[in-house]
Amino acid sequence: MSSFNVYEFFNKIFSMNVKIRLDAGQPDIKVDERIIEEAVKSLRSGETGYTKTSGLDELREKIAEVEGVEKENIIVGNGSKSLIASQISRAERIGIISPHWQAYESTALEFGKEVRIFKTSLRNGWEPEIEELNVDLLILNYPNNPTGRILPREKLREILEIAEDEGVKVLADEIYSDITFKPFTPARELYDNVVTIKGFSKLFSMTGFRLGYAVAQREDIKAMQKFLEVTTTCVPVFIQRAGVKALEIREEIKKKVVDIYRERVNLALRTLDKSLFDFKKPEGAFYLFVKTGGDGLEFAEKLLEKGVSVFPGIAFGDYREFIRISLVSSELEDGLKRINELGAELNG
Numbered sequence: 001m002s003s004f005n006v007y008e009f010f011n012k013i014f015s016m017n018v019k020i021r022l023d024a025g026q027p028d029i030k031v032d033e034r035i036i037e038e039a040v041k042s043l044r045s046g047e048t049g050y051t052k053t054s055g056l057d058e059l060r061e062k063i064a065e066v067e068g069v070e071k072e073n074i075i076v077g078n079g080s081k082s083l084i085a086s087q088i089s090r091a092e093r094i095g096i097i098s099p100h101w102q103a104y105e106s107t108a109l110e111f112g113k114e115v116r117i118f119k120t121s122l123r124n125g126w127e128p129e130i131e132e133l134n135v136d137l138l139i140l141n142y143p144n145n146p147t148g149r150i151l152p153r154e155k156l157r158e159i160l161e162i163a164e165d166e167g168v169k170v171l172a173d174e175i176y177s178d179i180t181f182k183p184f185t186p187a188r189e190l191y192d193n194v195v196t197i198k199g200f201s202k203l204f205s206m207t208g209f210r211l212g213y214a215v216a217q218r219e220d221i222k223a224m225q226k227f228l229e230v231t232t233t234c235v236p237v238f239i240q241r242a243g244v245k246a247l248e249i250r251e252e253i254k255k256k257v258v259d260i261y262r263e264r265v266n267l268a269l270r271t272l273d274k275s276l277f278d279f280k281k282p283e284g285a286f287y288l289f290v291k292t293g294g295d296g297l298e299f300a301e302k303l304l305e306k307g308v309s310v311f312p313g314i315a316f317g318d319y320r321e322f323i324r325i326s327l328v329s330s331e332l333e334d335g336l337k338r339i340n341e342l343g344a345e346l347n348g
Helices: 006-015 033-044 057-066 079-088 104-109 152-165 216-229 236-248 250-271 296-304 332-347
Strands: 074-077 094-098 114-117 137-141 169-173 192-200 212-215 285-293 322-326
Touching: 006 296, 033 169, 033 236, 057 074, 057 212, 057 236, 074 079, 074 216, 079 137, 079 169, 079 192, 079 212, 079 216, 094 104, 104 114, 137 152, 152 169, 192 322, 212 216, 236 250, 250 332, 296 332, 322 332
Parallel strands: 094 114, 094 137, 137 169, 169 192
Antiparallel strands: 074 212, 192 212, 285 322
16 A cells, blocks of 8 residues: 555645645535525524434435435445445455555555455556456446546446456445446446445535445345444434435536536646646546656645645555646636646656
8 A cells, every 4th residue: 555645745735825726536616505505404403413324214215216226225324435434344355446546445454454456557548457356345436536437338347247256246436426428337237246335525515514325235235234333323414404405406416517527627638738748538527647757746746836736646556657636626727737837847
């Protein structure tokens, strides 16, 4: 595992008072006022106590309607991390396709699990070449953070067939599945032994609400409930009420948000100097994973001096030449131009 500490880097960004933040997966689009009003209404009505660990029936029913399953196949959690952790805790050997969100690996190691990394490359379009898994749990994250890659349906099927042959459970982290620019195939469409993790942080910008959910077979839901009972107990009712409202206006918000990120992707494609940087056009989420031609950490640190923050590629695995750019700022164009300037200076 990389020794790079994301939170130490955050502290450095804050200490330097960086103005153009292109580092975190923190959407800059404001939470819809109707969602906030629903949370406030719930608080004012006195909904401030404990509730069922599995989640409010109203929210689970709404999620089930969106996902096309029964309410019993849904559980609500305090963000997606707790639900992901519940699955990692039950396995012995965890398979992770890289580049990857660091929390998968750090959670597995915290639980004392063995980790197997399947590394992919820009040259191969970030597609994994897997012949055998030899793990208990395989984590899939598509659309991918940090590359924005969506696996073609046949490549996904190929991986899931290997999982089926080896009896491997699949954890599909599909938190970005509502922010896509091409057709997306959910893993559970092709394989039964899948626990799908989603949440409200990215599409609805509800990062601080810490609201996520899982779609799974009933025995998996029961096991996840036991984990949550001994850890987080339940998600506050007023937050769940906000989640119900979010899903009621989901299609309206989805259209607006996807259009915004599509425009930002196109802006980045027009603006970034392709003679200095190499990257693949993202197909979903709101990131660019960019090869700098030099040390990505050095690039990210020097960029802070220009008032722009990004994450170095080593935050996502063994990708020292890369940086991740989050398309989450209204000052994106200015930030990209400063990235070009630094690239030209370092390659001058």
